[in-house]
Amino acid sequence: MSHFIATFFYVGHLRPAPGTWGSLAALPAGWLIYVLTGPWGLLAGVVLSYVLGVWATAVETKGKENHDPSEIVIDEVCGQWIALLPIAFGAARQDVDMLALWPGWIAAFALFRLFDITKWGPVGWADRMRGPTGVMLDDVIAGIFAAIGVLILAWFAHQGFLAQVNPA
Template structure:
C-alpha cells in the first residue's frame, strides 16, 4: 500500500523524469477531487497527501541509503495540488468551469516544475533535509511559490 501511495499509483515508475510524470498525474486527480468536493476538497487533499506522503516515504525508504528515490512522487502530487489551489478557488468564486481556466493549469504546472527542479532558496534548504519530511517539504514550498506565481500571473492577465 505504501508503494502505491508513494509512487502515486505507479506514476513514479514512468521514465524519463518521474517527478514530471507525478506532477502530470496530479492534474486529472485534482480535477476529480474538485468536481467531487470543490476547492476545499483539493485543499484537504493537499494537506492529507502531505501527511500520508511523509508516512509512505518513511516506510518506503526505511533502511535504505537513498532518502529520496526518484520513483517517490507523492511529494510532487502534494506540491502540484498546492500550486493549483488559486485556480480552484478562482473558478469556485467566479462560478466558472475550472477547465475554462486552462491557462492557470498550465501556469501552475510549469511554475511548480520550475521551482521543484531549480530548488531556489528555501526549497533547496528543505531538499537538503534528510528524511521523509525533507522529501515532502521542498515540494510543499515549491507549490506555495508556484501558487503565488499563478496569482501574480492571473492578476496581470485580468488587468490587461
C-alpha cells in the same frame, strides 16, 4: 500500500522524469477531487497527500541510503495540488468550470516544475533536509511559490492586460 501511495498509483515508475509524470498525473486527479468536493476538498487532498506522503516515504526509505528515490512522486502530487489551489478557489468564486481557466493550469504546472527542479532558495534548503519531511517539504514550498506565481500572473492577465483592452 506505502509503495502504492508513494509512487501515486505506480506513476513514479514511469521514465524518464518520474517527477514530471507525477506532476502531470496530479492534474487530472486534482480536477477530479475538485469536481467531486470543490476547492476545500482539494485543500483537504493537499493535507492528506502530505500526511500520507510523509508516512509512505518513511516506510519506503527505511534502512535505505537513498532518502529520496525518484519513484516517490507523492511529494510532486502534493506540491502540484498546492499550485492549483488559486485556480480552484478562483473558479469556485467566479462559478466557472475550473478547466476554463486553462492558462492557469499551464502556469501552475510550469511554475511548479521550475521551482521543483531548480531548488531555488527555501526549496533547496528543504531538499537538503534528511528524512521524509524534507522529501515532502521541498515540494510543498515549490507548490507555494508556484501558487503565488499563478496569483501574480492572474492579476496581470485580468487587471493589467484586460484593463488595457477594456478601459473603464
